[in-house]
Amino acid sequence: xxxxxxEARGLVRRYPGEPAPVRAVDGxxxxxxPGETVSVMGPSGCxxxxxxxxxxxxxxxxxxxxxxxxxxxxxxxxxxxxVLRRRTVGFVFQAFHLVDExxxxxxxxxxxxxxGSSRRAAxxxxxxxxxxxxxxxxxxxxxxxLSGGERQRVAVxxxxxxxxxxxxxxxxxxxxxxxxxxxxxxxxxxxxxxGQTLLIVTHxxxxxxxxxxxxxxxxxxIVAQTRLGEGSTPATxxxxxxxxxxx
Amino acid sequence: MKDAILALLAKEPAHGYxxxxxxxxxxxxxxxxxxxxxxxxxxSRLERSGLVRSETVGQASQPDKKVYELTSAGRDQVExxxxxxxxxxxxxxxFHLKLVAAALTRLAxxxxxxxxxxxxxxxxxxxxxxxxxAEPAGSEGGLLIEGAALRLQADIRWLEACEQxxxxxxxx
Numbered sequence: 001x002x003x004x005x006x007e008a009r010g011l012v013r014r015y016p017g018e019p020a021p022v023r024a025v026d027g028x029x030x031x032x033x034p035g036e037t038v039s040v041m042g043p044s045g046c047x048x049x050x051x052x053x054x055x056x057x058x059x060x061x062x063x064x065x066x067x068x069x070x071x072x073x074x075x076x077x078x079x080x081x082x083v084l085r086r087r088t089v090g091f092v093f094q095a096f097h098l099v100d101e102x103x104x105x106x107x108x109x110x111x112x113x114x115x116g117s118s119r120r121a122a123x124x125x126x127x128x129x130x131x132x133x134x135x136x137x138x139x140x141x142x143x144x145x146l147s148g149g150e151r152q153r154v155a156v157x158x159x160x161x162x163x164x165x166x167x168x169x170x171x172x173x174x175x176x177x178x179x180x181x182x183x184x185x186x187x188x189x190x191x192x193x194x195g196q197t198l199l200i201v202t203h204x205x206x207x208x209x210x211x212x213x214x215x216x217x218x219x220x221x222i223v224a225q226t227r228l229g230e231g232s233t234p235a236t237x238x239x240x241x242x243x244x245x246x247x
Numbered sequence: 248m249k250d251a252i253l254a255l256l257a258k259e260p261a262h263g264y265x266x267x268x269x270x271x272x273x274x275x276x277x278x279x280x281x282x283x284x285x286x287x288x289x290x291s292r293l294e295r296s297g298l299v300r301s302e303t304v305g306q307a308s309q310p311d312k313k314v315y316e317l318t319s320a321g322r323d324q325v326e327x328x329x330x331x332x333x334x335x336x337x338x339x340x341x342f343h344l345k346l347v348a349a350a351l352t353r354l355a356x357x358x359x360x361x362x363x364x365x366x367x368x369x370x371x372x373x374x375x376x377x378x379x380x381a382e383p384a385g386s387e388g389g390l391l392i393e394g395a396a397l398r399l400q401a402d403i404r405w406l407e408a409c410e411q412x413x414x415x416x417x418x419x
Binding site: 209214 | 368369373396399400403
């Protein structure tokens, strides 16, 4: 058995508050196995984004342990995290966070160049990814010339170019219309099918339902979880859903 | 189902096998769950009600088959069905009452019931999404799955409202 991609124990993150500090993440245990897609749902303020930030090293936990790929990382310095993130974690954000002054392909190849890849290899890989995500023809455009769906595809390409251990996505469809959301969903399904480990924080049911496993958070804690795609066979399930039985 | 079968017969007389094939195609992946006997049973009932009549046609190499056609009463029924505005149930009354009863009797925590129900609906949505992905683009069946998926999404949003309402209410 290989190590879990993510293993978190007893994570706590407090923010200053009155009269007492707010426990944004309040004792979360989470194990994500290689190749799993896990989604985290919950109302605004439930701590799901904070959890994702802790797992990706964007914030530090006040208590608890985090292991990524078997390596303990919660005590790493900012510099160590910066190096680790390049290779280990790919981020996808609601607001895309592309560099406005760089073209689509320059945005995608940037993490590869930072990780020491040659210009030529980085360019080739970036173009391959953009082609695969069907935005190859837009490679030379600046982000403000792209639609929301195209920008998020570019952001996904950037997230996976260094073949990260895990992709962490924070409300990846929060700024997209229904059609573009559908496209990004397909993309995550394809990534999952290709063996990419994904952790997706979302309050969009369509996005959450693509996962292998689904967690519900409330008040900083995981309050319910289920595996998806197990149990009844689709044909009978559908007959039940459509109420065809006694029709 | 009965009305859909009648309406299909308004195009031209047909036998049960053809009707079943047409229905299954319209239902897409759900068509596989269509009970084969259901169409034939429905046709017999319609005949007894005087909405269709049948004629047995001999075939050279196969058993005789029954061809069904609409009666004028059947044609009226099709017109009534097409203009009827009734809609399958839209309000999750039973679940709402379940939450109220759970809170009143303290036999269960409404918020936990909402959590469990939401996971169940998301599990169903997952299955629909898998089926939708397997459908060829632009199929009739895919459109039906989209309808089912959108309704589930609406129900899931309502469960979020339930969660918030029962949380605000607090225990007791």
